[in-house]
Amino acid sequence: MILEKAKKKINDVGEVSLFAIESLRLLFTQPYRWGEVVKHMEFIGNQSVGIISLTSMFTGLALSFQIYLGFKLVNAVNLVGPTVALGITRELGPVLTGLIVAARAGGAMAARLGTMRVNEQMDALDVMGVNTKQYLIAPRLVAAVFCMPLLTALFDFMAMLGSWFLCTKIVGLDGAIFFEKIRQTVDFHHIGEGLIKSAIFGLLFAVICTYQGFNTKGGAKGVGEATNNGVVMSMVGIIIIDYFLMNIIRVVYIMMGIQK
Amino acid sequence: MSPKQQSQYAIELDGVKKTFDGKEFVLKGIDLKIPKGSLTAIIGFSGTGKSVMLKHVLGLFKPTEGTVRVLGTDLSTLDQNELTKFRCNYGVLFQSAALFDDMTVLENVCFPLEEHRRNLKKDQVIQVAQTKLKMVGLDPKHYNKLPSEISGGMQKRTGLARALALDPEIIVYDEPTTGLDPILTEMVDNLILETHKNTPGTTSVMVSHDLSAAFRIADFIVMLDAGKVLLAGTAQDFFNSDIELVKRFVTKGMKHQ
Numbered sequence: 159m160i161l162e163k164a165k166k167k168i169n170d171v172g173e174v175s176l177f178a179i180e181s182l183r184l185l186f187t188q189p190y191r192w193g194e195v196v197k198h199m200e201f202i203g204n205q206s207v208g209i210i211s212l213t214s215m216f217t218g219l220a221l222s223f224q225i226y227l228g229f230k231l232v233n234a235v236n237l238v239g240p241t242v243a244l245g246i247t248r249e250l251g252p253v254l255t256g257l258i259v260a261a262r263a264g265g266a267m268a269a270r271l272g273t274m275r276v277n278e279q280m281d282a283l284d285v286m287g288v289n290t291k292q293y294l295i296a297p298r299l300v301a302a303v304f305c306m307p308l309l310t311a312l313f314d315f316m317a318m319l320g321s322w323f324l325c326t327k328i329v330g331l332d333g334a335i336f337f338e339k340i341r342q343t344v345d346f347h348h349i350g351e352g353l354i355k356s357a358i359f360g361l362l363f364a365v366i367c368t369y370q371g372f373n374t375k376g377g378a379k380g381v382g383e384a385t386n387n388g389v390v391m392s393m394v395g396i397i398i399i400d401y402f403l404m405n406i407i408r409v410v411y412i413m414m415g416i417q418k
Numbered sequence: 419m420s421p422k423q424q425s426q427y428a429i430e431l432d433g434v435k436k437t438f439d440g441k442e443f444v445l446k447g448i449d450l451k452i453p454k455g456s457l458t459a460i461i462g463f464s465g466t467g468k469s470v471m472l473k474h475v476l477g478l479f480k481p482t483e484g485t486v487r488v489l490g491t492d493l494s495t496l497d498q499n500e501l502t503k504f505r506c507n508y509g510v511l512f513q514s515a516a517l518f519d520d521m522t523v524l525e526n527v528c529f530p531l532e533e534h535r536r537n538l539k540k541d542q543v544i545q546v547a548q549t550k551l552k553m554v555g556l557d558p559k560h561y562n563k564l565p566s567e568i569s570g571g572m573q574k575r576t577g578l579a580r581a582l583a584l585d586p587e588i589i590v591y592d593e594p595t596t597g598l599d600p601i602l603t604e605m606v607d608n609l610i611l612e613t614h615k616n617t618p619g620t621t622s623v624m625v626s627h628d629l630s631a632a633f634r635i636a637d638f639i640v641m642l643d644a645g646k647v648l649l650a651g652t653a654q655d656f657f658n659s660d661i662e663l664v665k666r667f668v669t670k671g672m673k674h675q
Contacts, residue, residue: 189536278516285476285590286530287505289498 177291177372178365181299184292191297198301202263206309213258214313217250218242218320226329235329239336240343242321247344251314252306252352253400256359259302259309260392264367267298268388271371272381280372295372299364306360307353314349347416355403362399363392425490428454428588428621429475434484436470436645444470446645447484452638457614457622459632462642463667468625471642472592475623476508477501489587506534509581513593515573517565523576524561527551530583550579553616554609571602578609582617589613591624595631607631629668641667 185191226238271294274280283290318340325331367388374384411417429452436445445467452458460468473479474486477493486493489507496504517526527547531538538546551561554575560568565576574594581589591610595603607628614622614635626632632639633653640650641664649656649664656668 189533277519278512278514279518281478282510282512282516282518284478284502285505285508285510286533287502288530288533289502 174365174369177295177369178299178361181291181295181368184289185296185300187292191293194293194297195300195304198298199305201266202259202298202301203305203308206259206262206305207312209258209262210255210309210313211316213254214251214316215320217254217313218246218317219324221245221250221317222321222324223329226325226331235331236335236339238325238331239321240339243318243340243344244348246317246321247314247349247352249352249400249404251310251317252356252359253396255306255310255313255356256363256396257393259306259360260363260367260396261389263302264363264392265385265389267364268367268371268374269381269385271368272374272384275372275374276377276380290372295368298368299361302360302364303357304360306356310352310356311349314352347411351404351407351411354407355400358399358403359396362395363388366392366395425487426454427451427487428456428489429623430485430487431471431474432485432487434471434474434481434486436467436474436479437482443482444645445474445481448642448645448647450640450647450650452621452623452640454621455619456638457611457636458624458638458640459636460623460625460640460642461627461629461632461667462648464627466642467645468642469592472590472623472625476510476590477505506584507587509584509586509589511574511577511581511589511591511594513596515565515570515577517573517576517580519565522562522564523551523556523568523572524548526565526576527579527583530580534584547579547583550582551576553582554579554613570598571605574602574606575609578613582613585617587620589617589620589622591622591626593625593627595626595628603628603631607635611635 326333370384370388374380431448431450434448531543556575641648
């Protein structure tokens, strides 16, 4: 029983991987769908700017305050800035951006594609001689991969803005020390680590959500299930894969001599 | 792609069998030839395999056994890309019209032209789309509306205009009148008949439960039962048939009209 379940899961992962590879391959076949990529970038990227700015600002405020309270006990409040900066750029930035965008855009992708499936719109595309994976899936995957690092960079910036505001305007730390300590501690490769991870999270949630939507069965119930499965699996996947990516990137950085 | 064979038939199914689970056959050996230029109605009780057969004709399903030839081409010899291109020979009006809900009426009809007539300029595409919409009798004041803003009948007209956009050789109507009121049903039936008359040489295939419409507008009728062709012929052949199931279907079907 357990063996069968494991077998099915492995099959599922294989199917999802083939789905993603096939869709991405089709992106480079004619007719090119760059217009669709831009359209989906607007949806995934532009339309997420507000929610990312708001949540990241408050994440920076809350995280800084908690770290400030802890560091105050050991008389190390000057390290609040770099600690928050490292935490945000390497972990919280990409992970929280991934979770937020997966819930917002990933859920919408699964619901949209699921509705198209049950309303025969995908069949209509098929019989019109339009490759549905090329037209519907590939542009969404590419748009997610491109937008996620940009949104993560925005998250990092806004969170640090919140942190700066709390440290200098609320708890009264010195602004110059705040920036100097960050400059001494945070390097481009720390920011790069977060951006690389975010691109992979983008691919992950886009593949899972489009796969769920594309293979929707049944009516409204099926669309609901596809959306739910897409969002839940994406969120769990992002959190799990984050740990492994962190280690992989660390090893790569060490091998490249960037990090000790 | 296999060499195209000249044939007097638009669609030929030869011993087509289909099973999804490897046990139960939905199609149990369909042998059928649909003449070019005909208006064919495929009728039968629910669950007899009409839609599954139609999806084989459209290349959406592959037969477990047997061959499907459309316009002389064996669909099993086409790879996915060739099949995608081959589908430009079809125009399909779906039961739900299946219009793209984020596009206007005009954009829906322009879509297949933009996809497959890339040599056409934007204004030429719009002109062709408007001609098709005019052909199905849709008022220009609805062209810039979304599908959700027009009635079911208008959606059917738009769906038909989109199906006609590429001047396909085969037009397929998948249960076009199911769930519609009698007036709308008659309007759609007349639309199918008019469209067939206005597009000479085109083969029309209609899957329907509406028996009186099938007898009224189709010149070739195919009745399926339990995954097999029970009878294929003209309306007169159906009225004259001694097959018990055909008699029952005809009698009950005509009573309901």
